[in-house]
Amino acid sequence: MKPRQKRFAFIAVGVAGVSLAVGLVLYSLRGNVNLYFTPTQVFNNEVPQGRSFRIGGLVEEGSIKRDKDGLTTNFVITDTHKKIPVTYKGILPDLFKEGKGVVAQGKVEADGVMHAEEVLAKHDENYMPPEAADALKKADAANAASNAAASAPVAK
């Protein structure tokens, strides 16, 4: 091998080795790299006990209830399998809405409710004007209606 090819091989092997090492480290630390737990993981007891952690998911439709003090909000985080009720006293981000992404940090107390210290909104990667979003919503509703009609038992 020419010295030039030797140096190339050295670099290629070096990069492969470093990639493998970093890959293994990140793989073994994946639980710490993930930002939040899903409600399903909470039910499977995969979360740290007795200390604060984050839950991520969607705010369940129709679950937002505000207390009379005007500051406390109760809602439910769902990953469409399991649900965790959350109570939070404080100001919520503008994007906090039913059916949208949310990440809450706090402790799950004995009553099974997460008492959150911080609630963040997680938005998706789709960008479109309001008219297009409305059109999509209507199309979804129409699809759901026609599916329901198709699957409903025929009367008479």
Place this chain on the structure above:
Amino acid sequence: MAINWFKYSAPTTFYGLAGKLIPWLAVSAVILFSIGLYIGFYVAPVDAQQGEFYRIIFIHVPASILSMFLYLVLAGYAALGLIFKTRLSAMMASAIAPTGALFAFISLWTGALWGKPMWGAWWMWDARLTSELILLFLYLGFIALHASIDDPRRADRAAALLAIVGSVNVPIIYFSVKWWNTLHQGSTIKFTGTSMHVAMQQAMFTMLAACWLYAAAVVLTRVRSIILERERNTAWVAELPEVKQ
């Protein structure tokens, strides 16, 4: 027409070529920045979820893409310099580093400005944000390591090794939103397509092209200075009209 590319790997010829390219790159960058900002502010519609706030994407995404792309180019030049021992490669790597660091900083800064009103937090230690911060530190580390060694050839070799090892971080940044759950949303530009309204896409890609042209113009300007500095004792530099007078 056959172009002898190796001709331009010599600082002597590349110095002149870069000098000819810079004005074209700079003027195109200014034109595309104007077009991109015009489309971004006046043509692109408001976003259904985020209203006007999303418009920071037109600088945030191009800056992020370039911070990663420039790092790969830097690492590529560093590797070429180590393998072929070409003088120009190491100079190019040194010339790219400050611009790459600038784009990584803009990406983090605009991300924080965007995160506060939308997510409710300036910063979150999630995989995407943390790996981008590491990218900024890799750039700064490259610059610092290169500056700390007096002999330029030894500085080139040491910094090149750091750059090549650090390139492992770039795929981690890109795939972080896929591999782990993060507060940062997934990629809007995917290999399979883009989940964005057409006018918004035009603004973003125009801004991306503008940032790329800006980066090319600035890097070539910087590499010309580095060439002059390192080759200051050679005959060809002494012969240059701008040096002679």
